[in-house]
Amino acid sequence: MKAAPDDQLRLLDLQALDSALDRLAHRRRTLPEIEAADTLAARISQLAGDIVLVETEDSDLGREQSKLEADIDLVRSRQLKDQQRLDAGQVSSPRELENLQSEIESLKKRQSDLEDEELEIMEKREVVQTRLQELRDEREQLLGTLAETEQRRDATFAEIDAESEKTAQQRAELASAMPADLLALYEKVRAASSGVGAAALHRGRCEGCHLQLNTTDLNNLREAPEDEVVRCEECRRILVRTAESGL
Ligand SMILES: [Zn+2]
Numbered sequence: 001m002k003a004a005p006d007d008q009l010r011l012l013d014l015q016a017l018d019s020a021l022d023r024l025a026h027r028r029r030t031l032p033e034i035e036a037a038d039t040l041a042a043r044i045s046q047l048a049g050d051i052v053l054v055e056t057e058d059s060d061l062g063r064e065q066s067k068l069e070a071d072i073d074l075v076r077s078r079q080l081k082d083q084q085r086l087d088a089g090q091v092s093s094p095r096e097l098e099n100l101q102s103e104i105e106s107l108k109k110r111q112s113d114l115e116d117e118e119l120e121i122m123e124k125r126e127v128v129q130t131r132l133q134e135l136r137d138e139r140e141q142l143l144g145t146l147a148e149t150e151q152r153r154d155a156t157f158a159e160i161d162a163e164s165e166k167t168a169q170q171r172a173e174l175a176s177a178m179p180a181d182l183l184a185l186y187e188k189v190r191a192a193s194s195g196v197g198a199a200a201l202h203r204g205r206c207e208g209c210h211l212q213l214n215t216t217d218l219n220n221l222r223e224a225p226e227d228e229v230v231r232c233e234e235c236r237r238i239l240v241r242t243a244e245s246g247l
Helices: 005-029 032-087 094-176 180-192 215-223
Strands: 198-202 238-241
Touching: 005 094, 005 180, 005 198, 005 238, 032 094, 180 198, 180 238
Parallel strands: 198 238
Antiparallel strands: none
16 A cells, blocks of 8 residues: 555554543543442442331331330329229229229239330330431431542543543544545554554554564565555554654
């Protein structure tokens, strides 16, 4: 293939822009904030699940407590009624009196048992509510950190995108001025050679594969016409001859 030496030199500019675009895309994909945000979001979602479980535990205990309180009220009012009957002297038969007194005693005992149970539930609830507050605090804190991380990530995305857009525009301008066949060859080699399609020959070394060319290859390059598009014998990339090629 033939191409004007100036167009061959322009391939190096094109390559520099393409490499810059590749680096920008790589940086965008591998920003540490992306992984950090994912990890935070996963932890927050896990916390949300834990919070629901502990909330359920708390409301179950709350229901149990209300039921106990209702039972205690019932026992207390029954006891009060019995006591009033006793105080009013309405009960005359000794047997009935004895029954009433023993009922009052057993109601007192029942009330005290129920109150002990309630106390136990209140203690459990306190532990559960402390845990719930801890989980909510942690979630709140992580949501703040996530928002900051996403903000940083998006700000960097915006910077990278602006830089990419500018570079892509320069690249398009440069490419539009290049001969189509040279451009097509460059694209083909670039796709097959990890993003580097054209490399300078610098002091006898291919800047694409970083190998020193042997004397025979260098002699062939010396003899090749200026407008001949030459390739590296090692990596098959387009080799661009410059003033620093050492030929
Ligand atoms: Zn090479």
